[in-house]
Amino acid sequence: MNIKDIAKMCNLSVATISRVINNDPKVADSTRKKVLTAIDKYKFVPNITGRSLRTQKSNKILVLLPTMSNQFYSEIIQGIEETAEEKGYAILVAVTNLQEHQEIKYLHMLRMKHVDGCISLFNTLDSEAISSLAKNYPFVQCCEPTMGADVSSVEINNRQAVYDVVKQFINRGHKTIGMISGEYYKSSELGRETGYKDALNDFGLKFDKNLLVKNFYRYEDGSVGAKKLMSNNPKPTAIVCASDSLALGATSYLKSQGLIVGKDICVMGFDNTAITMYTSPTISSINQPRYDLGKESFKLLYEKLLDINSTNKKIILPYQIIHRESTGCKP
Amino acid sequence: MNIKDIAKMCNLSVATISRVINNDPKVADSTRKKVLTAIDKYKFVPNITGRSLRTQKSNKILVLLPTMSNQFYSEIIQGIEETAEEKGYAILVAVTNLQEHQEIKYLHMLRMKHVDGCISLFNTLDSEAISSLAKNYPFVQCCEPTMGADVSSVEINNRQAVYDVVKQFINRGHKTIGMISGEYYKSSELGRETGYKDALNDFGLKFDKNLLVKNFYRYEDGSVGAKKLMSNNPKPTAIVCASDSLALGATSYLKSQGLIVGKDICVMGFDNTAITMYTSPTISSINQPRYDLGKESFKLLYEKLLDINSTNKKIILPYQIIHRESTGCKP
DNA sequence: TCCTTCTATTTAAACGTTTACATTTATATT
DNA sequence: AATATAAATGTAAACGTTTAAATAGAAGGA
Structure with a gap:
């Protein structure tokens, strides 16, 4: 079941079907309704690979993680995920285990346009490599900006x-x-x-x-x-x-x-x-405001997705010192 | 830089370039060498979207996780990742937070052929839904097989x-x-x-x-x-x-x-x-032998990737009881 | 020489979309 | 009624690969 089949069922061209799918206003209400019913009836879902090939966009972003075994990252990822979803992006998590070759391998997905952008929680590459990456691809560092690199980032002080x-x-x-x-x-x-x-x-x-x-x-x-x-x-x-x-x-x-x-x-x-x-x-x-660190990271990335030449921003979020028993607070 | 450009540089057709890339033996040694040098020189990397569209394969598998905040899963994912990489598959981790609608959303990627298969660490769907999914798509459950479902799985006793x-x-x-x-x-x-x-x-x-x-x-x-x-x-x-x-x-x-x-x-x-x-x-x-749970899960999935009609297997791995201070062992 | 067989290569279609451009149809203006 | 304009739809190319089928070229056999 592809767009052609739907077109055939509706006696319309694929272009019109595509317009309906993409909410193009230039399509008659009656036609739109007809198409939507057909799409619904046949449970048609546009093939994402075809779309990606044509638009040169994957609508996916990569989240680069140094390790999976740190509780700390969990909520950051949730912050990224939920914000990204609102904008129609799915997230893909990759773990480098702090290995440079893994990092390079996954960052390659960015250069291959396999993903549209990347939020990285840890990088081993030097500032020059990061700056150059950030200049050419949507790229944001979260919690751990590479020192001296010209790149958008979010962290606490x-x-x-x-x-x-x-x-x-x-x-x-x-x-x-x-x-x-x-x-x-x-x-x-x-x-x-x-x-x-x-x-x-x-x-x-x-x-x-x-x-x-x-x-x-x-x-x-x-x-x-x-x-x-x-x-x-x-x-x-x-x-x-x-x-x-x-x-x-x-x-x-x-x-x-x-x-x-x-x-x-x-x-x-x-x-x-x-x-x-x-x-x-x-x-x-x-x-650390984990959820917001993730959320703001995606917002910064989104600016880059819209315009790769937008200026880099450095966002600093607030922290709180929480006293418990180990510093003498009563339980 | 795409396959066409390389073809032009080498005075060959794109088909020949493609054959070299895919290690087709039917290409003369001299030609192969020429192509490889060009590929190397221009740092050409085949576009994965084009390839996916043509082959109808993504070479990606989805790993469905109930939550990111459990240490337990980290090593399982590593086991999956490393075994998958050997076979040329990248893994994509998605978190459902135990929500059925999230689970359905991500499993949709399977039906859309956005990923070639899925290893799930937790499912909320019932046995009928899981059986039907497993019949039609490469799907394996790890650690938590749905009771009564006809599906390949790996767990301990x-x-x-x-x-x-x-x-x-x-x-x-x-x-x-x-x-x-x-x-x-x-x-x-x-x-x-x-x-x-x-x-x-x-x-x-x-x-x-x-x-x-x-x-x-x-x-x-x-x-x-x-x-x-x-x-x-x-x-x-x-x-x-x-x-x-x-x-x-x-x-x-x-x-x-x-x-x-x-x-x-x-x-x-x-x-x-x-x-x-x-x-x-x-x-x-x-x-629990976490790494091996992941590794065996991918192996089962791989069998399904090769032949969706291969019989479902249930693998049981060994566990160890480890005594520490909380059961009276001296430190 | 001509035919056969094999190997190496090219040609062109196909995968499923989107979209610039072209065309048709409807509506408004004179 | 004729024309201009706007709206709706269609046509076809393009994205970057893979691959079946066609073709060319070389080698061998008669």
């Missing part, structure tokens, strides 16, 4: 978020504050570290490189990180982590050492994923 | 897994064993509950409906479930949960009541997701 947290710790009297971060040397990570250092500096504490440990973002890296920090002299009384998993791993180690987290020592996570509320102690965290 | 766990509990002297399950009334869930009941029955304990609580699979449902179970008389000394999140929620409640989980009461999770190792106590769990 990572530096400020950690700055605020450290400032709060200092105001509460903490004199030794540690940080467990990652070592991807990416924008969000460096921002968070800068916030940490700047706050120490601005409020009279000296940055000690032994109090900033860097590794991956797994639970175990949090444990190892906490162990390292606690071997310092003086020991920290508060630890800021670059993710909730790090915070959880750290908490797990601290508890194993007989410390009461939230009383003897404070721990702050990042991302406010669901797990933070179901551990003991519950983990304080910095909330 | 859920009944046996819980049966074994309960049997172990009984052998260790537990006399009152509770279960926290979901209420989707799906195959895996009912299997797990049956395993629970059967084991009680086979080893001389009587099934008490107050000791089986059903709800969703969120952390909080685990907490609420545990509370309900502990209000029973006699109180359970062991609890089997239908997921790790339920187990974690339950543990969180039990601890809040001053119980030492792993000593005063045992808790068993399900799925062996990463979190189980980073909580305290660490959570015992039933491991």
